[in-house]
Amino acid sequence: MAQQVLLKDQLRKLIELQKIDKEIYEFRRELEEKPAYLEEIKNHYEDxxxxxxxxxxxxxxxxxxxxxxxxxxxxxEDEITKANTQLSALKTNKEYTAKISEIEHIKADQSIIEEKILMSFEDSDQVNARITGEKKVLAEEEKKYFSEKKEIDDSIKILEDRVKVLQSQRSRIAPEVDKTILNLYERILENRGGSAIVPVTGTTCGGCFMNITQQAINEIRMNEKLVSCEMCTCILYLEDNL
Ligand SMILES: [Zn+2]
Known part of the structure; x- marks a missing residue:
């Protein structure tokens, strides 16, 4: 009888611990996700x-x-000026015609260059307009990024504080659990990502929802030893048996 009372007491303590640990695991998961999300919006801003x-x-x-x-x-222009001064010094018609043709050539080149310069001004105008637009977009993104960053930093702080409170609650209960039982509980807790003790509802395991044998249910009722689910390894209990 004494052992049964003791085991019930241990189960109740484990259930209490489980409530706290479930929250600790949830908050930790949230804490893990936040920096990744922050990184994502930061990358967007950097882009x-x-x-x-x-x-x-x-x-x-x-x-x-x-x-x-x-x-x-x-x-x-300098070439044309030079060619023009050379013109008056030329002796033959042939030389004169050649120089004139040279000047025409240079003038044609000039037209092409002038055309390119005009196009370049148009390009600048378009790029400038684009820059004005992008600056507006960036200003918005910057505002968004810093406000979200602040929000996330604040919520991280809150979550961390809540985990601290839960851990201090936990440290008050944990020493009341038998070392071997606590070790088992914590091993399952880690393997199962935050759940180690679950109720049996009807004949269903609250951890994996598989069927629990009648024999196992009888064993739970006897309160002589801890009974674990064969599928998910969680420690089992019956709500009406505590
Ligand atoms: Zn199970």
């Missing part, structure tokens, strides 16, 4: 930053390319 950076680089390149086109144009 937007990179997009803006790419457009800014594109603008820089367009401006640089245009500068070199403008230099090229200047070179052509």
């Amino acid at each position: 937007k930053k990179a997009t803006l950076h790419n457009w800014e680089e594109k603008l820089k390149k367009t401006v640089l390319d245009r500068k070199s086109l403008e230099l090229e144009l200047k070179t052509r």
Whole structure:
């Protein structure tokens, strides 16, 4: 009789522990998920930053390319000036015609370069418009990221505090459980990710929902030893037998 009372008492303590441990495991799972989620929204924000950076680089390149086109144009102008001064010094018609044709050639080149410069201005306008848009998007993303980050950091803090409270509750109950029983309980708890002792409802295990044999149910009722589910290894109890 004394042993039966003792075992019942141990089961009750385990059930109390289980309530606490279930919460601890749930909070820990939440705590594990949060940094990953934060990482995800951070990556999203970094992507937007990179997009803006790419457009800014594109603008820089367009401006640089245009500068070199403008230099090229200047070179052509100098060439034309030089060719024009050479014209008056030429002796033969042939030389004169050749020089004129050379000047025409340079002028044709100039037109092409001028065309490219105009297109480059159009490109700059488009890229600038894009940059303005991306800056707006980034500002929104930044706001969103920092506000979500704060929310997540705050909830992590709260969860950590709750786990601390639960752990202190746990440390008051755990020493009242027999060492061997506690070790068994904790081993199952770890293997099963937070559940180690479950009720039998009707003839169904509360851990894996498989059928429990009548013999096992009888053994639980006798309160002589701990009975575990053969399928999921959880310690079993009957609500009306405590
Ligand atoms: Zn089971």
